[in-house]
Structure formats: C-alpha cells, structure tokens
Amino acid sequence: MASSAAAVVAEADGEEVTNRQVILKRYVTGCPTVDDMEVVAGAVRLAVQPGSAAVLVKNLYLSCDPFMRTRMTRHSEPGFVPDYVPGKVLDTCNVSKVVLSGHPDFKPGDLLWGVTGWEEYSLIPNPVFCHRINHHEFPLSYYTGVLGVPGLTAYAGLFEVGKARKGEYVFVSAAAGAVGQIVGQLAKLTGCYVVGSAGSDHKVNLLKTKFGVDDAFNYKKELDLNAALKRCFPHGIDVYFENVGGAMLDAVLRNMRPRGRIAVCGQVSQYNLERPDGVDLFQLVGKHIRMEGFLVSEYAGEYYRRFEEEMARYLKEGKVVYVEEVAEGIEAAPAALVGLFAGRNVGKQVVAVARE
Template sequence: MAQIVNNKKIVLKDYVKGFPKESDMILKTSDTIELKIPEGSNGVLVKNLYLSCDPYMRGRMTKTQGSYVDSFTPGSPINGYGVAKVLDSGHSNLKKGDLVWGGVGWEEYSIVTAPETLIKIEHTDVPLSYYTGILGMPGMTAYVGFYEICAPKKGEYVYISAASGAVGQLVGQFAKLSGCYVVGSAGTKEKVDLLKNKFGFDDAFNYKEEQDLVAALKRYFPEGIDIYFENVGGKMLEAVLLNMRLKGRISVCGMISQYNLEQEEGVRNLLSVITKRLTMKGFIVSDHYHLYPKYMEMVIPLIKEGTIRYIEDVAEGLENAPAALVGLFSGKNVGKQVVAVARE
C-alpha cells in the first residue's frame, strides 16, 4: 500500500484588489496525499524543493479574462515555477529520482498532470535553486528580451529598470558581455551598490531619490538610450521615451508599477515612438522555450567560470512563501526571490 502523508499547501483565500497581503493566502495543513500515481495515469508525482516568486503571479490573483495565463482559483493552491524531485511517474520521459523544473503547486507534493511542461534538469553541479532563476524562466526572459528582441550591438547604450531583480541583474551582465554601456535603476542604496560592484554595471541610481526622471536619465545618458529593458512602466516609461535615441529598441518584459492599480495609468510621450522610429515589443517567455537548449549552452559555462554572477533572496519554509511573494511588490527582496520548501 502506498504511503499517505500530510501535504501542506498555500491556498488563495479570494481574488485580490490593490496590493496583495499575506492574509490573502492561507497555509493549509490538513490535506493528505498518496505518494503514488494512479494506475494508467501519465502524470508525475513530485516533491517540491524550491518555489519561485515572480511578479507576473500578481495578475493571477485577480479574476481576469483573455490573459496569457489563467487566474488562480480561490480555495485552491497557488501555482508557479518550481524545482522538484520525481517520486513516481507514469510518463515515459521521467522516472523516479529525476530532478525537474516547471509548473508546480505551492505545496509540499504536487501531482503534475501535464508532465510535458516539466523540463528535466541535466546539470546538477550548479545550485538547484538556480532553476527558479538564472537557469529557469527569469534567465530565459533576460535572454529572449535582450538578445532576440533588442539585438544589441557593441558600444550601444543600455538602460534597465528594476535592474537588481531576477531578470534585470542578468540583462545588465549580458549587455556588458556584448560590449554595451549599461546603467540600471533600483529602489535602495544596497541594490544600487550591488549593480555597480557585484554585477558590473557602468553606473546605477536610486529612482526614489530622483525628483525628475527625465533629467536623471539625461544625466546618465547624455547621448541617449539605444536599448531599454522595460520592467516598470508608468512614469519610468514616460521618461525613457524622451531619452531614447533614433531607432532605439524597447523590450517590454513587465510593468510592475501597474500591477496593483485598479486602473492602469496612461503613458504620455508616445509620439517619440514615431519621431524617433522606435521599436517597442512586448513578449511572453513561454513562446520562446524552444530556445532553452541554446540558452543553456551559452549560460552554463559563464556560471561555472564565474563570469556571470547571480544573487538569490531565499525564504526558508513553505509557511514563509506568502510574505516572500508579497515582498516583491514593495521591493523587499534583494535579487531573485526563492522559497526553499525542502532541500535535496
């Protein structure tokens, strides 16, 4: 008879308006799970090791239609990207003991009914938690948004907002490897220091200390900006548009300043898109996962050589996952926010 164990879960209480709170999520401790896949199923039973906290998850906490990803269901576990170990499998490509990353529930154990969405981890000589970040969805986001959409050239001027986060810290380092001049913005002195001293940005500034973002960007980019990696939106985007160079490119990854507003802000200065012949393109990383092997071929050697540096902010224990997720929206995290559920 298969073992039956307790399965702690983080459940969404109800749909959220405004800024999410820890109390919008509940730690449920009473559920149990059988550690076996039903006969004939092609599902996969996994033990979750690390969970990823990502800004896009805020949109899933609201009832929306027509989005690229479904809303969470109140009363059910939150789900997102994670790293897990296979305990039982009905899928031919995955076996017991395999390590995987992909979509899992915010719980100790998950049954994944679409195992083709899981990616088997081949490189285990790097930290497993990296597969929530640099070797997972955020890493691919940085790669696609910078290389595929912005097509950087040596000597170009690159600006990154929310630059110390999971994606921004990588974009800045990719830009330096491409021979670009790179400036990033962040919300604390600690993060600004990290950008300059740890990640090798040419310069960085605290946007909260700037009264006039247009003037600030003019100060850091007197010649203008060739590439803007957009993570913030709102007033930041307005200021960037006035500072872009002719035929500049804007890769629209996210707009975290808008996620908790009931009514999104309008953006001025869009005439610059015409007068400066700008290319501004949004993207969803899941459309580009066919490039994952190509990305891994590039990034694994850079990690092992120490050429690329990566910082994580790890919250220990499933019970601390709600605070970790909510903290993203007030900038509490330094680097990639990860929740360690269990360690391999």
C-alpha cells in the first residue's frame, strides 16, 4: 500500500491555483447575515509534502448545517467542535474528490465525504475524518445528507437514543429538514404513528404526500402549539425528535406520555438568541421523561457502515425518499446558510461548488 501511495504523491512545488473560500468575517450576534461571511480568493498549491499523510481534495458539495451558527459565536469554553475564527475558512462535512494524496488509504480520483473547508480545494494534513464514498449509484450530494451525517443522526437519534418501537407515537420538529425528513420516514418504516411540524404549508404538504407521515402541521399558523399537539396526539407522544427547542419543546413536554423519550439533536430556534427561552423542565418529573443529547460521532465506524448499507437499500427500494435543495457555486454559500434560519430551504441545503 505504502509504495503505491508514494507513486501518486505530487512534488511539493506543484502548480498554484485560485482557491475561493468562505470565511467568517466577524463573530455573529443574533441572526447571521451574508455580511457576517465573505467569499475571498485565496490560493492553493496543488501539492502535498512528500512523506506526509496529507490529502489535497477538490470540494464538490458543501453541507449547510444549522448548528454552524453555534460555532459563529466566541465561547469562553471549548465546545464539542471548535468555534469558527474570523478570517478563517468555515468547515463542515462535505463531499470531495481526491486530487493528490500522501495517505495510503486514498488515491487521486477517490470520492470522499468528511470534514473539509468551505473552499474549492482543501489540504487535509491528516484525513481521519474522511470516509470513502461506497455507493456511486446515488447523487454524490446524498453523502452530505441521507447517507452522511444527517442520515446517521436521524437513524441513531431515533433508534439508539429515542428507542422508538413499533406502535409508538413519534413527533419530529423541523420535519422537512435534512434530518427531520429521514426521521419521519424511518419511524414510519418501524410502524410508528408519526407527526411532523414545519414552517410552511408547502413543507407540510410535502410531509404528508412525499414523506408519508400520518399528520403534519405548520407551526407558524398555530396560535397554540400545545393545542396543536393535543389535536395530533390525543394519546400523547412517546418519542420526540428534538430539532428546534424553545416554545415547541415546552409544548411537547406537556404532551409526553409516561416514560417518554426526547432525543435532542438540535435547537435551531435558540441559536440566534442571547438567552435561551424558558422551558418547564419540571414536566420531566411527573411522567419520568428522559431527555438525552447525542453526537453523531459516537456512531462512526462499524455502526455507520451498517447504517450506510441499510439506508442505501431503503433508497434503492424507494422506501426512503430524499429531498435536497442545491445552491450553485461557492458564492451562493453564505446566502444558503443564512436561509436555514428563515426556513427557506426545503429538505437538505447543499452548495454545489463543482460537479464531477
């Protein structure tokens, strides 16, 4: 392996090309705007240091994730992923193609998904968070979504944390989003009664017709979220897949069934607030509710590979459908990210930097 890898390492003095990058311009307060970011023209040498295990990739699809917002504020303490730094490029779990490799596991032309920058080319000194794409029969962008982090998040959150079982009542918020759309369909496949909430009538319609959930509502049109949940769940909720937080979580807590489980994936309604909304957590006591966060990184490795095969089978058999919205070109990336917080995207928001 080592000798064949050595053969594909470019010299250290390769060609220098333009590398457009999306950088954070300043720490963000409140709702992020496109002016908080900037697309700058950097340069990259198409080379990896001889003897290094670095990989140089060309980015194809960038993933827009709501929790990126939490990394745009400076925190006094380190979180589970580092804060973004003004002047530096953003990063997420993206799809890329290997241009040059000093790493024995990767060779030029390999398609990868994993952590790279929001830029045209990324030099990855140690590609431990990069994985080979195994299923080429689907659009590559699916590895920023249903076959990547959002899909794995939906799967692990619903089954490992939420412990959803056949016949149970499952509620998912942001149900037409990258993760939510998968949660609803997996819960239906498990034999659950599934209701989703979303922020537009179009999304609600999509939930009912395309994603096949049992019921859905537009939370922006409900004057009383508690009443909406009572209408949809007269017997209460067993599993809540939490994507939004705040008032919705508060209403959900009032409608949980005894021994209900809340898998906390995200809280998009809270990321732009200076102080979090108050939620009546004493509700956890009276019905012995379990509320549990989780990180998708815990389910990497063998767990992911089993998930990948199962999900690929569902996609092939048409048991899971997947909706994404693709913005064209790296210049469109800041607006695509900002759009998440206005709920502009339907399904997963992706940015196509290059098509291969």
